[in-house]
Amino acid sequence: MNETLLIDHLGQKGDGVAKTANGPVFVPYALPGETVRVVRDGDRGQLVEIIAPAASRIAAICPLFTRCGGCAAQHMDEGLYKAWKRQQVVTTLERAGVAAPVADLVDAHGAGRRxxxxxxxxxxxxxxxxxxxxxxxxxxxxxxxxxxxxxxxxxxxxxxxxxxxxxxxxxxxxxxxxxxxxxxxxxxxxxxxxxxxxxxxxxxxxxxxxxxxxxxxxxxxxxRRSPLQKMGKAMVAPAPGGFLQATTLGEGTISALVVSALPKAKRVADLFAGCGPFSFRLAEKAQVHAVESEKAAILALTRAAGATQGLKRITSETRDLFRRPLLEHELNAFDAVVLDPPRAGAEAQARRLAASKVASVVYVSCDVGSFARDAAILIAGGYALEGVTPIDQFRYSAHIELVGLFRRAGKR
Structure with a gap:
């Protein structure tokens, strides 16, 4: 049976959310302020008709939108889209009890996903x-x-x-x-x-x-040819199927935030370093110790470091940071630590950092929930979260990344 609903706001995944007497109903591709007709199944609603469209609704750029599952937000105008993505970060941090200024969303789509x-x-x-x-x-x-x-x-x-x-x-x-x-x-x-x-x-x-x-x-x-990616001064051939930031601009944008947060650091630990997108840029001014669990990624980093001029020393280590995080006496040898863990976050490493004397931590995250959990651990250990910058590499999707900067009181 069809049901008419008024959409109140957007959910985390981009669905329109209607408030009803029986709880919220999530309607894909509906926008706040719209009156829609749906076929309801529990808390899900299949959009049948837009009775009164919102002013923020725009035409999708792809004929496969709503059929292909890759994009969730081609129907939103720029203002609504940016506010929705930033609000994901704000809401998740608030629910975790983590207070921090959240910057405007940074568009890092560039030429597109590589x-x-x-x-x-x-x-x-x-x-x-x-x-x-x-x-x-x-x-x-x-x-x-x-x-x-x-x-x-x-x-x-x-x-x-x-x-x-x-x-x-x-x-x-x-x-x-x-x-x-x-x-x-x-x-x-x-x-x-x-x-x-x-x-x-x-x-x-x-x-x-x-x-x-x-x-x-x-x-x-x-x-047939080495598949090279430029990372700072280095040309890197990542391991087959190895991790890369989604866009070239995204990697550059995140790297710039990481480097600018650590202008005086002399020794930096780059944890979950991958094949070195941050390591190579940091090594233009600081000694870097790169740690990564994937041997092939470390091999790619090491090869590129050996072939690149004008960098300070880069050392590397293959290590499972989930099972064997760097301990306090190891961390205390560094002025700063950079973290870029997978979606699960870096809880074990965050606990060791919280007990360390490291002055600055830059945390790059692809999951706001695990970041909020780890941020609470660092804050409880004496760090202040100075700010969070949301990064949008996955345009039109619900996916959001961020960079958070933590400092110990009185240290820079």
Whole structure:
């Protein structure tokens, strides 16, 4: 049965939220102030009709919007969009009891995302390649995506051709395509080990597609050119499938915030360092100790550091910081610590930092909830959270990143 609702505000995921006598109802693609007709199922409402649209509603830039699950917010004007994303940070910190000034949202989309993952699976006699549909495991075929960087213009066609070569296994695949300075870097997951015949077929495909590198599950099938990414003064070849910030501008923006927060630091520990986007920039003025659990990422960092002139000393360590965080006596050797953990955050490391004498901590986070938890630990240990800057690399999605700066009282 249809029900008419008035949308009150936006939820964390971008859904319009209507207040009812039976609790909130979440309506995807509805905006505050709109009167909408929905089919209701518990606390979810499927949008049927917009009876009275909001002034903040705009036309989507992609014909697949609402079908493809990649974007949640193409229908919001700029003012509403920026306020919604910033409010995610404000609300989460307030709920955790963490007080801090939150800056305006920084747009770090730039030319677009430099990495994309396509899903592929057999449907009938062929391989279907695309993105996951909204709130579904169905696939939506994608010929072009407006949020991708120009370097990924060929990515849908590349993913389709490679999936066709792998279709005989009948296994669902993930094909991660990254734009590098030297061409496309592709890592395939889900297939399992490749035999000699398949390796030859994939090598021929990489030649035909002019790929820089092709790998499966992180194992290189063929590297025709080193897939380089510029990080400060360094040119880095990340490990196959290794982590990168979503956009080139995003990496530069976050790095600039990290470096500017530590103008006088002489020795910095870069924890969860990846392949070194912060390490290389920090090393222009300070000695850096980079710590990362992935051996391949540390190897990429070390190789690039050895080939780069004009940097102070960079040392590195492969270490699982979830199980073996740096201890107080190790941390106290540094003026500052930079953290960039995965979504789970860095609770164990935060507890050690709270007991340390480190003057400054710069925390880069891709999950506001785990950041708020760890921030509360640091604050309880004597740090002050001087400010938080929200960063928007994933335009039109609900995803938000941030940089938080912590100082011990009287220390800079």
């Amino acid at each position: 990495r994309v993952t396509f899903h592929a699976r057999r449907e009938g006699i062929g391989m279907m390649v695309g993105f996951m549909a909204a709130r579904s495991h169905d696939l939506v075929a994608v010929e072009a995506c407006p949020v991708l960087a120009p370097g990924l213009a060929r990515a849908p066609a590349v993913a389709q051709l490679l999936a066709n070569r792998l279709g005989g296994s009948n296994k669902p695949l993930d094909l991660q395509v990254t734009a590098s300075d030297t061409g496309l870097d592709v890592d395939i997951r889900g297939h399992g080990p490749a035999g000699d015949k398949l390796r030859l077929s994939l090598t021929e495909a990489a030649e035909r597609l002019d790929l820089a590198r092709l790998s499966m599950h992180g194992e290189i099938i063929v590297e």
